[in-house]
Amino acid sequence: MLVYIARRIVYVIPIVLSVALVCFLLVHITPGDPLVAVLPADASQELAAQLRAAYGFDRPLPVQFGLWLWKALHGDLGTSIATGRPVLSEVLRAVGNTVTLAIAAAIIGFSLGLMFGLLAGYFRDSWIDKVSTSIAIAGVSVPHYWLGMVLVIIFSVQLNWLPAVGAGPGGSGQWGWDWAHLKYLVLPAITTSVIPMGIVTRTVRALTGDILSQDFVEALRAKGLRETQVFRHVLKNAAPTALAVMGLQLGYMLGGSILIETVFSWPGSGLLLNSAIFQRDLPLLQGTILVLALFFVFLNLVVDIAQAAIDPRIKRA
Amino acid sequence: MRHLHSFSRTAVLLALTAVGSVAVPQIASSETVLRIGMTAADIPRTLGQPDQGFEGNRFTGLTMYDGLTMWDLSSATKASVVIPGLATEWKVEDADKTKWIFKLRPGVTFHDGTPFNADAVVWNVDKVLNKEAVQFDASQVGVTASRMPTLVSAKKIDDMTVELTAKEPDSFLPINLTNLFIVSPSKWQALYEKAEGADAKARSQAAWAAFAKDAAGTGPWKMAKFTPRERLELVKNDNYWDKARVPKTDRMVLLPMPEANARTAALLSGQVDWIEAPAPDAVKEITARGFKIEKNEQPHVWPWQFSRIEGSPWNDIRVRRAANLCIDREGLRDGLLAGLMVPATGTFEPGHPWRGNPSFQIKYDLPAAQKLMKEAGFGPDKKLSVKVQTSASGSGQMLPLPMNEYLQQALAECYFDVKLDVIEWNTLFTNWRRGVKDPSANGSNATNVTYAAMDPFFALVRFLQSSMAPPVSNNWGYINNPKFDELVKKARTSFDAAERDKALAELNAASIDDAAFLYVAHDVGPRAMSPKVKGFVQPKSWFVDFSPVSMAP
Numbered sequence: 001m002l003v004y005i006a007r008r009i010v011y012v013i014p015i016v017l018s019v020a021l022v023c024f025l026l027v028h029i030t031p032g033d034p035l036v037a038v039l040p041a042d043a044s045q046e047l048a049a050q051l052r053a054a055y056g057f058d059r060p061l062p063v064q065f066g067l068w069l070w071k072a073l074h075g076d077l078g079t080s081i082a083t084g085r086p087v088l089s090e091v092l093r094a095v096g097n098t099v100t101l102a103i104a105a106a107i108i109g110f111s112l113g114l115m116f117g118l119l120a121g122y123f124r125d126s127w128i129d130k131v132s133t134s135i136a137i138a139g140v141s142v143p144h145y146w147l148g149m150v151l152v153i154i155f156s157v158q159l160n161w162l163p164a165v166g167a168g169p170g171g172s173g174q175w176g177w178d179w180a181h182l183k184y185l186v187l188p189a190i191t192t193s194v195i196p197m198g199i200v201t202r203t204v205r206a207l208t209g210d211i212l213s214q215d216f217v218e219a220l221r222a223k224g225l226r227e228t229q230v231f232r233h234v235l236k237n238a239a240p241t242a243l244a245v246m247g248l249q250l251g252y253m254l255g256g257s258i259l260i261e262t263v264f265s266w267p268g269s270g271l272l273l274n275s276a277i278f279q280r281d282l283p284l285l286q287g288t289i290l291v292l293a294l295f296f297v298f299l300n301l302v303v304d305i306a307q308a309a310i311d312p313r314i315k316r317a
Numbered sequence: 318m319r320h321l322h323s324f325s326r327t328a329v330l331l332a333l334t335a336v337g338s339v340a341v342p343q344i345a346s347s348e349t350v351l352r353i354g355m356t357a358a359d360i361p362r363t364l365g366q367p368d369q370g371f372e373g374n375r376f377t378g379l380t381m382y383d384g385l386t387m388w389d390l391s392s393a394t395k396a397s398v399v400i401p402g403l404a405t406e407w408k409v410e411d412a413d414k415t416k417w418i419f420k421l422r423p424g425v426t427f428h429d430g431t432p433f434n435a436d437a438v439v440w441n442v443d444k445v446l447n448k449e450a451v452q453f454d455a456s457q458v459g460v461t462a463s464r465m466p467t468l469v470s471a472k473k474i475d476d477m478t479v480e481l482t483a484k485e486p487d488s489f490l491p492i493n494l495t496n497l498f499i500v501s502p503s504k505w506q507a508l509y510e511k512a513e514g515a516d517a518k519a520r521s522q523a524a525w526a527a528f529a530k531d532a533a534g535t536g537p538w539k540m541a542k543f544t545p546r547e548r549l550e551l552v553k554n555d556n557y558w559d560k561a562r563v564p565k566t567d568r569m570v571l572l573p574m575p576e577a578n579a580r581t582a583a584l585l586s587g588q589v590d591w592i593e594a595p596a597p598d599a600v601k602e603i604t605a606r607g608f609k610i611e612k613n614e615q616p617h618v619w620p621w622q623f624s625r626i627e628g629s630p631w632n633d634i635r636v637r638r639a640a641n642l643c644i645d646r647e648g649l650r651d652g653l654l655a656g657l658m659v660p661a662t663g664t665f666e667p668g669h670p671w672r673g674n675p676s677f678q679i680k681y682d683l684p685a686a687q688k689l690m691k692e693a694g695f696g697p698d699k700k701l702s703v704k705v706q707t708s709a710s711g712s713g714q715m716l717p718l719p720m721n722e723y724l725q726q727a728l729a730e731c732y733f734d735v736k737l738d739v740i741e742w743n744t745l746f747t748n749w750r751r752g753v754k755d756p757s758a759n760g761s762n763a764t765n766v767t768y769a770a771m772d773p774f775f776a777l778v779r780f781l782q783s784s785m786a787p788p789v790s791n792n793w794g795y796i797n798n799p800k801f802d803e804l805v806k807k808a809r810t811s812f813d814a815a816e817r818d819k820a821l822a823e824l825n826a827a828s829i830d831d832a833a834f835l836y837v838a839h840d841v842g843p844r845a846m847s848p849k850v851k852g853f854v855q856p857k858s859w860f861v862d863f864s865p866v867s868m869a870p
Binding site for chain 2: 082
């Protein structure tokens, strides 16, 4: 197992370097001036040259990349052009808010997905299956920013039950696990959860149906095991795949959703990316993408290792 | 059944708790609070020179800080003009028109209790113009120095007098200085002493970062609480030097809400009291629920800027005039924009001191437009092909795509065949500086970048003066008209305010007579607010004065 883990960690290194290179190049090859946030279009040439030099954009791209990577390896992602604040602290604060939202959405999405998936799998072709499948299809099909707006119209504007925007009465900096704060999380979390809920439902439904049709289930029942005990076996067999799908979905959610976070003004990494893109804040954009990509890579690593721990066949393969 | 009963009871209790927590008012506080949803995705920079254009100046510039000169924002009917701020009077020296003497306002203190004086002015000029100064901050230079392009340096004459030097005679300098906000040097110095860093530059950056979290200016509002990207809370400055402008509300909370529908929902659900730029299609709903829409003509222009290089179809004045006469601006206002625009008949409208008396009247006159096009050699069987570069969104761009499609249809009736080259906003903005001769223009012979028209340089000079052609400034189409050049020079060297205004009015009238741009719309800076918001005056400006605003219980 340790050899497997070590091998998987070694595989991650070139991926991380490739991600760093790609994200650096992507933000540099896009048209437009990287100093647009601090350099009005009417600024003089001298001023433009002076600022380019101050920010290091006058250096050759390989040099810029080398310097950026070297600093990044030392935990310095530079300074946001637009705000002057360190990129790392900006990204970590935003990622913290996105993690809060992702965890809440994961709890909702995975619980419902698992429930609907198991119900649909166990009661194939019944009305329960049809309802569960319809909910799953709706979950992956409905544009989630639209759903977010609908929820806001119903629960905020019409019923005035929940806040429409924000991350707490005093902002996320004063987060607390009480209803005064949690009510800000309800609508964005439900909106974020619908896609993973739909995907998990469909995956678990297919897995459950497939496992239930296998001979060992018949054998277990023939042995006289109670249905709850059979269910436990079904769950154990479905777990690795379901876990991989959930891990992937959690990864997507941890990346933050630009649309959902913008709709709810939730100060997470999605909103940060939105802001960085619109302001062409290259250091912030590079730093955010890098951190999110690393998150995703390491989450996949953790899922792979967890899968191997649950299913020894993966490790041997 | 008993389980079901207990479940129902629990559910009802939970629901009541949830509703109660929202519906039941919190313990009444005597403090009055104004909560505003901004269009910005982040709190504009708080360290003195805001980013995010004029929205930044509106919320984190003019609230916490003052300039030597400032805008009069007290009237909804008169054009907003420059008035004394931290300077009480100023004049250019007779012997040397590059030197200005500014008399400073006595008895003004910064929020940290330290006095405002000539040293503070020199220090603040140096923060953006003197690379050797320890407080020099490159990140503040762009948004400041470009808005006062001729200022070179400041020198203390005595505690209450400073001398400012421009690189050339420039009567616009006092207007430009509305963009230089004066921060407390003592506060910054104290933070610098505590700052850590490898060298003076690193410590300086750290000091500015700390200052942004704990700012001190002389403005009517003081920073109280700041959570980056989420909220900024300002409290009234009881010691403000202009007693008439001490805020009538105790606290103002600024919240970034970049999505128009989210802002509207926040207003309608009572989460905020005021939102900037509601979505046009939500205006009816907002007013139907008893909220107010405040708007006024802004010094903002939504134009097409024409190419004037050799071979451009816009070189024929008949074509330029025809385009200006072919647009039903009232139709655009009442239809697509739900009333949220003012038809543009030039950079400045009648009543503005810089309007002048143009002989060419921009209006909707389809027969006249078609006649001009026929005279220019075009007609139903011979369309004139033009291409405009625009964006799908962007600061000040209003609704660029639908508006351009409206123009496309309107101009088709005057024998134009309009092609749109739609690109990302920041790219369009960057291309604006590069000009029509640059490959980035992609064959376009017009560009659609909106501009602010508060200051003569930004409203007229940078577009009309031949020496402002790329890469110097924003004369994108390479306009080269000796009359414009002569009038610019006249305006810049007229140091009597009335004379300067007269010259600017001549320049504006000349640009209208020449149909220099396709003038389409002025934004109206719409904002929606709760009926609880009282005393607000919407001036003809990008800025507003929050001081007279009060909150009804």
